Amino acid sequence: MPRQRDFLEYHRSIAAELQVTKDRVQNLIGDRHWHTVGISKEAILRKVLRGHIAETFHVGTGFVCGPDATSHQIDILISSRNKPILFGDGELRFVTPDMAIGIVEVKTQIQGDLKDVLHKLADDVEMIRTNGNQQCMAGLFIYEPYSTNDGPERILRRVREVANGNESRVINWIAAGPNIFVRYWCKGEDVQSNVHGPVWHSYTLDDYLAHAYFLSNIVWDTCSHLDLNMQYAWFPIEGGKENYRRYYVGLNDTQPTRFDF
Structure with a gap:
């Protein structure tokens, strides 16, 4: 019997690939070289992303x-191939703000206050955005x-505090482990949010789908x-991930609020 296409299982397999490769590398390195472990996990994520993002x-x-000013070293720097770069050597690039398409900070886990990590990321993206991009x-x-009892609420609280009402400091996506995903929407009304305007939603997803x-x-x-008709291939959760949203916080709100179902 021919096997049926299954986009959802395909995306689960991508998340599983990240975990398996990460564990395989850590089994070889052990717990003595945490800096090397961290570098390898950044490289794993870059490799997987490179296999899907547009070749431009x-x-x-x-x-x-x-x-x-110059940014901190960015774990994953997505940049345009259509403009000149200041310096390049393999994966390493030095670029001007107009070249930056996206920046990603990669962490094995959060030790200490999540707000410190978010501040660093917000500082870097604010510098890029306020210089014309x-x-x-x-x-x-x-x-x-x-693993905190109020994980989604705490993440939304921190990401809002770090932005402090400034759209130039907004962080667009957060995968807080395999099951919590946070996304920023410029217009909440486009996704039937309780906030009409800039808002973050948190989603609780199963089977590593947050990654x-x-x-x-x-x-x-x-x-x-x-083409919006192609979303079926990239976002295959039945009914869409909006059915799995749990909390929201507007850019100018003070506290996250739970969605009513």
Whole structure:
């Protein structure tokens, strides 16, 4: 009997690939070289993303050099292939703000306050956006579960605090472990949100789909002029992920609110 197509299982397999490769590398390295383990996990995510994103983009690591400041080293720097770069050597690139399509911070787990990690990322994307590139997007990818009792609420609270009402400091996507996904919407009314305007939604997803959806959202959001009819291939959860949303917070709200079902 011929096997049926299954886009949902395909995306689960992408998330499983990330976990298996991460564990395989860590089994070889052990617990003595955490810095090397961290670098390898960034490289794994870059490799997987490179296999899906449009070929007009370069996926590597590097720095964005503004007129008055240079970013921290960016774990995953998505940049245009259609403009000149300041310096390039393999995965490493130094680019001007107009070249940056997206930046991603990668963490094995969160030790300490999530707000510190988000601040660093928001500082970098704010520098890029205030130097003429409002289209650059930012994301945080965490491999291990974000194990707090109020995980989604705390993430939304922190991401809102870090933005502080400033759209230039907005972080677009967060995968907080395999099951919590957060996405920013410029217009909440487009997704039947309780907030008409800028808003973050948190989603609780099963089977490592937060990791898969993080990648899908990067691929989808960084490409313009995509046919909306093709969403079935990238976002295959039955009924859409909006059925799995749990909390929301507007850019100018004070506290997250739970969705009523």
